[in-house]
Amino acid sequence: MTFSYHAPLRDMRFVIEEWLDAESFWRTVPAWTDLDTQTAQQVLEEAARFVTEQLAPLNSTGDLQGCRFEQGAVTTPDGFQEAYRAYVEGGWPALAASSTYGGQDLPQLLEVALHEMLAAANHAWLMSPGLTHGASACLQAHGSAALKHDFLEKIVTGEWLTTMCLTEPQAGTDLGLLRTKAVPAVEGAYRITGSKIFITGGEHDLTENIVHMVLARLPDAPSGTRGLSLFLVPKWLPGAPEPKRNSVHCDGIEKKMGLKASPTCTMQFDEAHGWLIGEPNRGLAAMFVMMNAARLQVAMQGVGHAECAWQRAIEYASERVQMRAVVPPPVRQYDPRQPVPIALHPAMRRLLMDVRCVVEGERAIGYWIGQWIDIAARHPESNARQQAERFASLLTPVAKAFFTANGFDSASSALQVFGGYGYIHEYGIEQTVRDSRVSMLYEGTNEIQAIDLLTRKVIDDNGKTLDALFALFRTEAASVKDQVPELRHVAEALERLCGEVSAVTGTIVEKVNEDPELPYRVAGDYLAMFGWLLLAFAWARSLRLATRAVSRDAFHESKCVTGRYFFDYKLVEFEHRKRLAEIGIQRTLPYLNQG
The missing domain is CATH 1.10.540.10 (Acyl-CoA dehydrogenase/oxidase, N-terminal domain)
Incomplete structure (x- = not known):
């Protein structure tokens, strides 16, 4: 195929x-x-x-x-x-x-x-x-003038590619365990020594130079993450008359479940020549600029996987003819005595609609976050820039975790449409399943995103940004009621969900002092609940706009059908994750033993 x-x-x-x-x-x-x-x-x-x-x-x-x-x-x-x-x-x-x-x-x-x-x-x-x-x-935020002069334009234009060297065999999420060393050398440079694993593009043949961003420790650095500094370590050292090979090497590449065409490298730094980015012992703050940008891109990988899976599945389901079916309007032209495309069978329609309503809702939210980033950088008023930055910060971990989880689930659902053919490489969907799984792991696992959302972005913020976001949602609900009265139930659902998330949040904040484990116990369900609320907002606005479109066409009609399906069927996922969060609030988790 x-x-x-x-x-x-x-x-x-x-x-x-x-x-x-x-x-x-x-x-x-x-x-x-x-x-x-x-x-x-x-x-x-x-x-x-x-x-x-x-x-x-x-x-x-x-x-x-x-x-x-x-x-x-x-x-x-x-x-x-x-x-x-x-x-x-x-x-x-x-x-x-x-x-x-x-x-x-x-x-x-x-x-x-x-x-x-x-x-x-x-x-x-x-x-x-x-x-x-x-x-x-x-580099633009934390690099010195010299580093910007020598490296930034070549990175921006793609002449040179970059890596992000964090992980070590003993240090994954817990970066405080990093052992890579940095020792001062001549003329403001440093010698970097250590091993890094899981480095995407650590070695390749796409560009002549590769610029590594490496977390390492200075000799007098404090322990933990507070003692990490960030260094720029190029594969080739620029300079006259000719570039010189730096002492950084790839020891091998991983054999992986997916993304087989992407080199995931083990890198060795043997007193490699590098330069400090930002301040000593403040490397994590500098690196977070890079990581936060990457997390929204990873979120959009989830959308891309779901879209690709949807396209493969609908194309196959429209061509594959199997079994008779009771075909509803408006496609009664099919003879009920003859096999029909499986896209018409109720089970397949359900799978296909599940994927479609998720991917289109996530696209709206992902692009919305992109616009908040633009507002934070470009709006003429400082208050608007600050609020936009807070919104982007709050929404990014939700998008990264929720979109990538749905990307994998959507690919798996799409594979189901193919039946046994889906398990064969020729049909392509099994590759999407394999490739999509890693997005839930890198740039901070989805569990880490959930903890970041609830502890840092909600509890530490006293819910201020969350409340401001819900005010936007309630304004949208009011617009739906005012402009499209027949969608009043959609507006009321959006308002109800805002109230329920607020209530769960309030209970967590109230109980956290007596139960310090609580936010870590419920974070995953809380993020998923928040994610379904975001999609409810996306579809409420989409339904309002599509229903009132001046040039109402087949696209807008289809948008309305998909939006109604979301509220009729898919939004029940919110109740499921809300109930799990409530159970987590009420009960502690058992400890596993091997007895």
Whole structure:
């Protein structure tokens, strides 16, 4: 079966032009006064052409071929180098970066949409260039003038790629256990010594130089995470007359469940030459700039996986003819005595609608977060910038964990549509299942995201940002009631969910002092509950806009059908996770033993 990914440009336009009304904000930004929806549409169309023609055809072949490791060098699959050159020549690495360093200064919103397409078309290929934006943001915020001069433009434009070197064999989530050492050398440089594992793109043949961002300890550093510093360590040291090879090497690449075309490397630093980024012992703060940027990109990987899975499943289900079925209106043209496409069978319709309502709702929320990031960076009023930054900070861990979990679940559901064929590589969906699973693990596991949300973003904030967000949701509910009276039940559902999340939050805050384990016990269910609330908000607004669309067409009609399905069927997931959170509030967890 031949499958070709098609970027969902019509739905992207709906979110950007109608759901967000992005152009209204762009007009308030001096650098974007000439940017309109037509220009944005052209950017997305060109991006769609690139991923469809250059990346999607390499997805399956790259998975089968994988990366090769020989004598310290990594060779990527056939076609990956050429695709990366086309990516750089098209200016895609620099889409939303500052023009000061070779970027195009376009909104982060458009970069979020780009990353959804890249992940859907070829997640493994995306892995190596995926850290470019975060690395450039980190250097721009914390790098010295010399480092910016020597490295930033080459990173922004994609001439050089970057890595993020955190994990060590004994230190995964607990970065306080890191042992890599940094010793002062000559002229402000340092010698870095240690081992790092699970380093995406630590070695490859896509660019001549690779710039490693490495967490390490100075000799007098305090213990724990407070003693970590961040260093820039390039594979090749720039300088005249010729670059010199640095003493950083790849010892091997991992054999993995998925993303086989992406090299996951074990890296060895043997007194490698590097430079400090930011202040001594403040490396984690600098690294978080890179990690936070990466987490929204990972969230959009979840959306991309779900979209790709949906497209594969609906295409197969529309072609595969099996068994007779009682076919409801408006498709009664099928003879009930003859087999029909399985897309018409109730069980398959249910699976397909589940995936569709999730992916379209998440797209709206993911792009919304991208717009909050733009507002935080560009809004003319400082209060608006600060509030937008708080919203983006609150929503990012929810998106990372919720979207990636749903991306994997959606891929698994889509595989079910194929039956036994889904388990065979030829049909492609089994690769999506394998590739999607890792997004729940890296850039902070989904459990860590849930703990971050509840403890740092909600409890430590005294619920202030949460309350402000719910005020926006209630305003949307009021708009639904006022503009589309027949959707009153949708507005009331959104208001009810806000009240229920607020009540659960209040109970957790009230009991946390007497039960310190409580937020860690319920964090996962709390985040999922919050995620379903976000999708309820997304669909309430989508239904309002689609119902009132001036040029009501088949797209808007379909949007209304999907939104009604979400509230009729899928929103019950909220009640399930709410009940689990309530049980976690009431009862402690048992300890496991091996007896």
